[in-house]
Amino acid sequence: MSDVTLRPMRGDIIAADDSAAADIVAVSAIEHAIPSGLSTRPLPPAEYAKELTTNPQAWFVLAEAEGAVVAFAWLQMFYDEAHVMNIVTHPAWQGRGVGWQLMQALLAEARRRQAICLTLEVRAGNVPAQRLYAKCGLQVVGRRKRYYRDNSEDALIMTLGLG
Numbered sequence: 560m561s562d563v564t565l566r567p568m569r570g571d572i573i574a575a576d577d578s579a580a581a582d583i584v585a586v587s588a589i590e591h592a593i594p595s596g597l598s599t600r601p602l603p604p605a606e607y608a609k610e611l612t613t614n615p616q617a618w619f620v621l622a623e624a625e626g627a628v629v630a631f632a633w634l635q636m637f638y639d640e641a642h643v644m645n646i647v648t649h650p651a652w653q654g655r656g657v658g659w660q661l662m663q664a665l666l667a668e669a670r671r672r673q674a675i676c677l678t679l680e681v682r683a684g685n686v687p688a689q690r691l692y693a694k695c696g697l698q699v700v701g702r703r704k705r706y707y708r709d710n711s712e713d714a715l716i717m718t719l720g721l722g
């Protein structure tokens with residue numbers, strides 16, 4: 560497993576500190592390094608800034624290694640359910656245990672927020688992500704037909720009860 564450090568994405572200091580903007584730039588760069596049709600669409604930097612500064616139900620965690628951000632994940636609370644909005648590891652760092660560590664951090668944060676479950680949508684063809692989620696205990700509980708607008712791919716709904 561790779562030696563990475565996890566930390567929350569900076570946001571509360573966005574107006575005062577360039578490090579917040581640096582986090583957003585780093586996350587955007589990772590998103591754009593992923594081939595389209597695998598993850599969700601990259602979020603414009605301004606939308607990250609808005610989420611970070613105005614949405615207390617959102618939580619972003621970064622993984623750093625060798626002085627750079629190499630992965631990130633985004634948790635969103637909907638009432639008492641925690642939803643994984645996105646999780647992405649830079650291609651150069653995939654397959655080294657970073658995604659698993661991020662998922663553990665999301666699960667811990669979801670429990671801290673007293674979520675009854677952790678749930679997400681994943682492309683039906685995205686086997687690496689499905690295996691990661693299964694390894695973390697999530698199970699397929701449903702399917703949303705033609706959920707992804709870019710290629711009309713179905714989404715599998717995966718969830719893990721936390722009660």
Ligand SMILES: CC(C)(COP(=O)(O)OP(=O)(O)OC[C@H]1O[C@@H](n2cnc3c(N)ncnc32)[C@H](O)[C@@H]1OP(=O)(O)O)[C@@H](O)C(=O)NCCC(=O)NCCS
Nearest residue numbers: 597598646647648653654655656657658659687688690691
């Ligand atoms: C899905 C993703 C986040 C996994 O991150 P990662 O850092 O590579 O994951 P890890 O190295 O921690 O792997 C954890 C588990 O995931 C599964 N996995 C990861 N990569 C895999 C691959 N290429 N093929 C099959 N299973 C894979 C395995 O079960 C692995 O456990 P193992 O090493 O014991 O076999 C990464 O592949 C990624 O960023 N993909 C593109 C973006 C994306 O699809 N995000 C998910 C949106 S729903």
